[in-house]
Amino acid sequence: MEKTKSNEITGVRKRAALKIAAVEYRVLFSEEKQGWDALRNGVTTDISGRRKRKSAVDSAIRDAKAELEMSGATIVVTCLTGRKLEALWREP
Numbered sequence: 364m365e366k367t368k369s370n371e372i373t374g375v376r377k378r379a380a381l382k383i384a385a386v387e388y389r390v391l392f393s394e395e396k397q398g399w400d401a402l403r404n405g406v407t408t409d410i411s412g413r414r415k416r417k418s419a420v421d422s423a424i425r426d427a428k429a430e431l432e433m434s435g436a437t438i439v440v441t442c443l444t445g446r447k448l449e450a451l452w453r454e455p
Contacts, residue, residue, distance in 0.1 A: 384453070385436035388423040390416070391443040401426070416442070424452050431455075 389402045393412070399419035401410035408426065413419040420442060427438045431454050440452040 383437070384439040386427070386430060386434075386438045388427050388438070388440045389443060390419045390423050390440070390451075392416075420451055427452065427454070 387404055388408075389405075390399055390410075391402070392398070393400045396412045398412035398414055399416050400412065401408050401419055401423040403426075408423075410419055410422040410426070413422070420440070423440050427440050430436075431438050438454055439450060442449050442451055
């Protein structure tokens with residue numbers, strides 16, 4: 364008799380473990396300021412009004428890395444462009 368995997372019998376798929384970020388830095392364009400801002404868990408940071416997206420993203424990643432060294436929490440940096448949300452950096 365052949366051995367069958369238990370998940371084949373029950374039809375259950377293995378799911379990848381989802382990690383929920385403890386801290387999120389979100390970079391988004393502000394129409395009001397005509398520049399890129401970074402929010403930490405929805406609260407404005409000192410990274411605001413940057414003319415270039417890359418500058419705001421680099422600053423958000425730098426702040427996230429500094430916070431990671433201090434806390435060790437799961438941190439993600441995302442960018443919202445229009446309706447598209449893109450993950451730019453994630454640790455650990």
